[in-house]
Amino acid sequence: MFQQPGYIENVSMGLSEVLADIGVSERIILKRRRTWLLVESIETITSQLEDEDLPSYFLGSQCEGTTTQGLKSDIDQLLCANDFNLIQDWADWEPGVRNFLMIQDETISSGYCLLQRLRRDAPLPSNDVTNRYQFRDRTGRILLKNTIMSESAAEFYGDGVRHGPAYARQGSPGIIDNDTVPAVPCKTWSLQARQWLDQQGVGQWPSNGMKRYCRSTECFVVAVGSKGSENEELEWRILTSLAERCLTFNLNITQIRCYILMKMIVKTFIKAHFEDTISSFMCKTVLFHCIANTHSNVWRDNNLLVCLSLCLFVLYSSILNEYCPHFIIPGNNLMRGHIPHESKPYILEILLYIINSEGRALLEIECDALGARIWLKSSYFLSFKTNDIISGQLLQITAFAVDKNLQKYLISTKNSCYTEAIQTLLKSIIKLLIISNQCQGLDKTACSLMAPWYCTTLGSILASINIHQYNAVSADAFTLTTLGLNTDVSSSKLKLASMLYCLGDAQRTEIVLGDIEGSYDLNSVKPVCCCHNFAKQAGRRGFWAIYDNHNEEALQNSTALCVRFLPCEINCVPRELRQEMYRSTQEDLAFRCRNELWMDLAVVDSLPYLYFLQYKTYSYLGREEDQQRALMNLVRTIDQEPNLGHRETALNLLGQCMEQKYQARDALRCYLLSLSVRERNNAAKFHICTLLSNIISN
Template sequence: MSKSDRIKSLKFYAYLCQKVGSEEIVKSRRLIYTIGDIAMDNNYPRISSGSKGEGLNFKGSDTDVMFIEPDFRVYESMSDVTDRWGVALLMDTDETPPCFTYLNMLPKYGVSFVFTEQMREQRNGKMLLSSELFKIHHLRHLVLTKPMLNNIHGPCISDDLEQNDIAYCIKCDKWISQAQPWISRPRTEWPPPDLISQIISLGVLFVPIGCKGSINENFEWRISFSVAEKMLIFSFCHTQLLCYALLKILLKEIIEKLPGLKGLLCSYFLKTLMFWISEELDLSVWRPDNIIPCFIACLQKLLYCVEYSTLLHYFIPNNNLFYSRFDISNKRKLVGLLRNLYQQGIQCFSSSVTLHDYPISSCNMRRQLSPKTILAQETIHLFSSGRAIGNINRLMKNILHHSKSCLSRSIFNLFFADAHHFVSEIPNMHCRSTNKQKYFKYKHYLSQLLIGVNSDAISGWLVLATFFYSHKHYLEALIITEHVLSKFTDKTFLVPVETSFEIVVFHELHDNVMELMKHEKTITIVKALTNLDINLDSKSLAILPELQQDAQDPFMVYTCKPMAHFIRFLSYYYLENVDSYENAFMRLLREFIDNMNYKQTVSERKAKMLKLFHTMYFLGISAQMMGKLDLAKKFFRNVAICDIFNLTSAASRLSKLI
C-alpha cells in the first residue's frame, strides 16, 4: 500500500474516532454500562447489549437489555441436574433445527412455582416450557411498571417504536455440545486461547423465540451466545471495532433506506460476519493506517455471503443464517446495491447521516465535545434507564473491592447514592414503640437520605423534603423545596435519549455551563445537570401521607417540579398560612397551564395531559383541601380518565365528591 493510501486511512481513522468514539471513549462507555448492569441487578442479573453496550454510539445506536431468570436453570443431560431449588429444564434438540431446542420441565427435580403453570403445555407426552407463554407472562408484569413496553418483538418486549428492547432469558451453566467444535476448530490468531477458556466457562443462554415457520415455533427456544459475543466484541482492537461500526452505519443509514430492503439484513448478521473475518485474518492487518482496505474487505465478504446465500452461525455452523432469507427479487436488488457500494469505497458514506461530511469535516473539524462531556452524557443516559433499588450492600462491596479507576468509583458512588432513595422501614422496628427507638429510626432514615442527595441535582433533595414534611417538620421542608425550585431555570436542553425509559434533562444552571464541563470532574457534571424522577413506595418513611394510599407496588414515579410545589402547598396549609398556600396552589396551577398548549389538536392535548398526570392529581388534592370541590372534581375526573392502570385513587376520590 502506498504512503498516500496509508495517510488517507489514518485521516479516516481519526475522523471515525471523533464521530463514533475514540479508544478511550469506547472503553469508558463499556465500563459505564458494565457498572450499570451490576448496580441495577436487583432480582434479575442484567446484561446490556446492543450498540451502546458494545461501546458504540451514533444515530440509531440501541441498548438491548437481557435479564436472566434466577428461578430457572437449563441442563443438557440428566446427569448434569444437581440443583434441588428452582425450575429444572432439560434440553431436547431431537426434533428442532440447529440453534434451537425444546425445554422439558422436570417436576421431580427442583421446585415448581405457581406462575410456571401459566407457561407450560403438554406436547407429545412431555411437559414443555412455552417460549410464547413465557414472553406473555413477563409482558403482563412489565407493563405495570413500564407501560410503554407493550409489544412482543421477536424474543423481546418492546415499545411501539421498537427502540427499547428487554429480553428475559434462561441460563445453562455449561457449554453445550452443539457448540463444542468451536473450541478447537482451526483459526489464525483470534480469538486467543485464554479468551476461549473464559467464554466456555460462562455457559450459554436461551431466549424465548422459535424458528420462524416451524410448526412448533411457540415451544422452541433459541440458543443464545450473547455473553460470548459481547466478550468477543470487547476483544476487538479499535480498527476492528470501527469496521464493525461502519458496517452497522451502512446497514441502518444506506441499505435500509432503499424500498424493499428494510429487514433483509440485521446487526446480528454483521456481527457474525466480523467474527468470521477476524478468525481468517492476521491481527497485524487491523491497523489504523489500513482501515480503509479492512473495511472494503468486510464489504466484499458481505457481498459474497449474500450472493451465495451463505452466512454460517459463528458458534454452530450447521445453522445457515441466510438459508431461505432472500427471494430472487430482493436478493438481486441487494446484490446490486452492495456491488455499487463496494465500487464507491468509503465514498459510499456520502449519503449517510453520520458520516456524510467526510472528507470535508476531517480537514476542518468543528469544535467537538470533550471526552469528559461525552462521558457525562453517557452516564446520564444510563443512570436514567434504571435505578439501583435495594443494592446498597452490593454497591459498597464493588466500590471497596473492585473499582480500580476514578471513573468506576465515581459511577458506583452515583448509583450508591441513588440506592439510598429506596431505603424503607428498618426490619422489626415496627414492633418497637419507645421514644428512643422512634428517634433511632428517624435518625437512621435521615442519614440514608442525606447520602441520597448526592445522586443528582434535585431528586435527592426532594425526597429529603418529603421526609421532613411527613414528620411534620414543615419549615425544613419549605427551605429544601425552595432550594430545589431554585435549580430550575427557563433554559433547559434535552439530551436525546433513544434507549432509556425516562426523559433526561440537562439543566443549564449557569450561562457558562459548557465552561463548567471543561473544568469539573465528570461525576460533578453528572450530579449538577441531571434531574431524575422520584420513586416512592408505601413502605418508605418519606412518602407523603396524602399519597400513602396511591403508593403501592409497583413504585409510583413522580416528576420533581410539580412535587416541589405540592409539598410547599401542604407545608403552608398545615402552618395555616393562607396567603402562602394559595400562592403555592397558583404556582402549581401555573405549572400545569404553562405546559398545556391549548392551540394543539384534541389528540395532542390528550397526550400532553398524560404527561401532566401527577400535576393534575396534586391540583385535585390541593383544591379539595381548600374547599374548591368543583375544581377538585374536574382534576380528579381528568386523572381518572388517564389512569388506565389504576395507579392512583383519583376515581375513588371523585366518587366521594359526587
C-alpha cells in the same frame, strides 16, 4: 483511485476523524459500556433484594458501544429464568428441580437443541406428559415445546410485539425501544460450541486469554426454532451471547468503526428497500471472520477504507452463496431463509456499487449526517456538541435505571404495615452491604448508588411513626434520612423538608428548601421520571456537558428524580399531597395499565414540589412576598417545564393553593386542567367535589 499515492491513508484518516466526531471514539465507547454494565448490575442486584433469581444482561449495540445516535439501536436485554436446570452431562442432574437434557444430534438444526424432561427424584427420563407444553416423540422422549416460554412471556409483555425470541416494546419519543429476550441458562457450554474454543485463525484472534474467559461464561437457550424445520415448535436456539460480547469488547477502534460503517451502509442502502434481509448480527459475524483470517496489523486507522472494503466483499460473498456461518457455532448458517430469491440480485448489485465506489458511496449516507460531515470534515464545535449529547443521554439512562428499580422496590412494599416495611428495608440494606463487601467494580458502584435511597425511605417511615406517636422525630430517623441526601439534586432532600414541614418546624424546613433551590440549576438539572412513558424533550445544554467528563457521580448534581411516598410515610406528607395515594375510584382501577402501580403512592416531580413546600412554609412564617414568589415559580414550572411526569399532581397542588387564597374559580381551572392531562386515576375529581361542597356550604 486506490492506486493514487496516499489516497487510502488520507480517506481512511479523514473518515476516522469524522466517526470520532459523532461519538465513535475510545472514550465514548468505554463510557457507553460502563453505563450499560452499571445498569445491568443495578437490575440484577435489585432482583436479589426481592429474592428473585433473575439475572439480567444487556447485549447488542448499546452495551457494546457499537452504535451512534443516528443508528438508533434498540436496547437488547436478556432475562434469565433460573428455575430450569439444563444439562448435557447426566452428572449435572439435581434432585427436586426441573431437569432437562439438551439433545444435540444430526436430526436437529445446528445451533439448536431439544429439551428432554427428566425425573425430579432420579437421573432418569420422564415418561409422563403432564401439560400441553410437553410432547412425546416417536422414540418416547418427553420434549418441552418452546411455546411454554413464548406464551408466558406474551402474557407478561402484553403490549410487546414478538420478533423471534424477543419481545419488542416501542418507546415513546426520547425513549429507546427495548427488546427483551427470556432465556434459560445452560449448565455448561453447548457441545456444538466447544470445538470453537480449540480453533485458531490466521490473525491469532481471538486470543487464548479471550477464549479462556469465553469458556467461563454462560450459554443460553431461547424459545425459537429454526425456520422451516420440521421440529420448529420443539427446537430451542442456543445463544453464546456473553462470549460474543467479550469478543466485541476486545475489538480495536478501527474494527469498531468498520462495523459501524457496515451498519450505516445496510441501513442506508439495503434496509430502506429490503428490510428483513441483512441484520447487524450478520455484519458483526462477517467482521469476526475477517479479523480471525487477517493479520492484526491490517486493522489500523489509516487503513480503514481497505478494512471496510474487505468486510463488504465477504458480506457480498455470503449473500451470493447464501451462507454465513455463525462465528462460534459454524454449523448454524445465519443466511438461511433470510435472502428472498427475488431480492438477492438487487442486494448484490447495491453492495457491488458500494465496493467499486472506493469510498465515494459513503457521501450518500444521511445517518448521523455522515456524508455531509465527510464533506465538511466536522468543526470542533460539532464534535464537542455531539459528544456532550451522547454523554448526557448515558447519564440519563443511568438515572432512569436507578429510578425504575427504586420504584419497583417501593411498589413491592406499598401495602406493607409499618413493621413489615421497616423489616423489609432493613433486610435490603443489610443485603446491599453484604453484596457490596463481596463484590468489586460496577457491582459495588451499583450498591453505593442504591443503598442511600433505601436509607432515606427507612428514615422517612420511622419519622412518620414518630410524628404520629410523639409529634417528634427520633435521632435514628434523622440519621437514616440524611444518609441519602446526596442521591440527586433534590428528591431525598425534599423528603427531609417534607418531614420537617409536617413536624411544624418551619425554620429548618426553609433552610433545607433554600439549599435545594440553590443547588437546582435550571440550566443544567434534568427532571427524571420513569413512572410512565411520556414525550420527553432533550435536556438543557448544561446537562449534556456535565457527564462528558464525569461518570455516574454526576447524578447527584444534575438529576432531579420524582419524590415518592409510601402509604406508611403518610405522616411525612403534607395534607394537600396525601390524596394522591387514593386517586383511583373502583371504576378507575379497571383503566389502569399493568405498569401503573405507582398510582398507589404519593408521587410528585421535584421542582413543583419544592415551590409548593416553599409556598406553604412562607405562609406559615408570614412572609407574603416570598410566598408570592414561590407561587409564581410553581405556576411557571407547570407551564414551561416540558419534562414533568406528574403535571396533573402539580396542578392539583396549585389548585389547593388557589383554594387557600379563596380563589375558587382559579382552583377549579387548575383541577380541570389536571383532568385534561390525566382523565382517570386523578385526585382532581376528589378536589373538585370538595371545592364545590365548600362553595355550596358557604
